[in-house]
Amino acid sequence: MSAKVMKELSLEEVAQHNKPDDLWIVVDSKVYDLSRFKDLHPGGVSVLTNTDIAGKEATEAFYGLHRHEVLERPQYARLQIGNIKGEKPQIISRPPGAISDVPYSEPTWLTQGFHSPYFTDNHRQFQKAMRQFIDEHVYEDAQARDADGKRPSQHVFDKMAELNLHAMRLGPGKHLEGRTLMGGLVKPEEFDYFHELIITQELVRCGSRVYGDALLGGKVIGLPPVLNFGKPELKAKVIPEVFSGKKFICLAISEPQAGSDVIGMTTTAIKVRKGAPIPKDGQEEEIPEGEEFDWIVNGGKKWITNGMFADYFTVGVKSESGLTVLLIPRVEGVETKPIKTSYGHAAGTALITFDNVRVPSANTLGEEGMGIFVILSNFNHERWVMCCGSARSQRVIIDECLRWVSQRKAFGKPLHSQAVVRSKIAGMIARTESVQAWLENITYQMTHMSYKEQSTKLAGQIAFLKTYSTKCAQDTARDAVQIFGGRGITQSGMGKFIEHYYRTVPFDSLLGGAEDVLSDLGVRQAIRQMPKNARL
Known part of the structure; x- marks a missing residue:
């Protein structure tokens, strides 16, 4: 044509x-x-x-x-x-993959003329490729799924699998060995937490909080227990299926009664002989050591991200020997029902019920009764990923606000001519820059520490950062609504991203641990590390 x-x-x-x-x-x-x-x-x-x-x-x-x-x-x-005649357009659409020239809408390491001790040329090449990918393959699908509430399109999962993005979102490690990452842009042994930070922060730019979780947020927290504690045969089957984007997995820990009280969970698992009938009295059979058996699981889980479309569920259960973690496939007796949340339906948030679900003993993750260590081992990484997303999402709001106050006129002058508006934007910028700086410092420590060191030295730091970043985000959301006025609470038009952010930002303050809980965790860790001879 x-x-x-x-x-x-x-x-x-x-x-x-x-x-x-x-x-x-x-x-x-x-x-x-x-x-x-x-x-x-x-x-x-x-x-x-x-x-x-x-x-x-x-x-x-x-x-x-x-x-x-x-x-x-x-x-x-x-x-x-x-x-x-004789005029050219002044307002040009940003081409896919381009860096924004709006001040503070990018972290300083991406800003022209600024430097960083953390990011290498390879990180910069990786970021450029990742942004191009998001702009070309993810952004439009994110907007469409945010509107209709459906699961992300399969072609997005497939495109991510081609670049091994599903594997990279679990961070550096042996699971990357032998894989071609980002078309060969980075070697598996050179992939570090800064590469993962880039992936998470570029995904956030799609402008849909629910889509970010829908894009296999459940895998990021549900697959590591399989990766780190699953038996070889189980890993050989499940990991390739998930990394290929053909099957999905989620983490199912929270319960209607227990919430974040992991020790207080009521979902139960009892042992029966392999293939034996389910005992009517609910009593566990005595199984000789070393013999295979089946778990019979009963109970329910709530607020489970990706639960509606998951094929596998990483589940915490109460067994006779204590808290145990099982990988439960979607089999007879597993039922999922959607939970309506204020951030949308695309993430497949679910209520899950287990009714006499039979699970092979080979699907036990880690040792029986030692499930708390399986669960806790993933918390630091989960919370760090949330900090990465929170830091970047705040820049999206800064970008929106700076554009708006420059083009919007009130009382015959640009909106930024009002000191109160400039003051609000100053707060946004200060908060976002401080969150990013703290995040980059912690990320640097992660790249130079073993997993065990991270657990002992960074749990408190990451807990504090998550609390600080989500509090900053809520302050920024509130100020942005004031700057946009009525448009800031309207789900279309000029303020649609502001409305969306204000509506969905409370999720970050709850997932991975509520702010008060994490603040207390950080202080308790600090007190445990206090030297015995410290006196005023």
């Missing part, structure tokens, strides 16, 4: 078309014929006919009400009939 030929027009020519049935306007040097469109205008015909824009330059008026993306939609782009 041949491209539409655009006329070269003067402002004088445009001015002649200023009637309701013959209505042209100019937006950023482009001429649009709205004669037939005016009755379809979402804001009503009077906005076009009763205001001083018919036949005139309307750029300022347009960007006071609409996002630039509106002009790029096919149904509106086709309304363009020409360009103003």
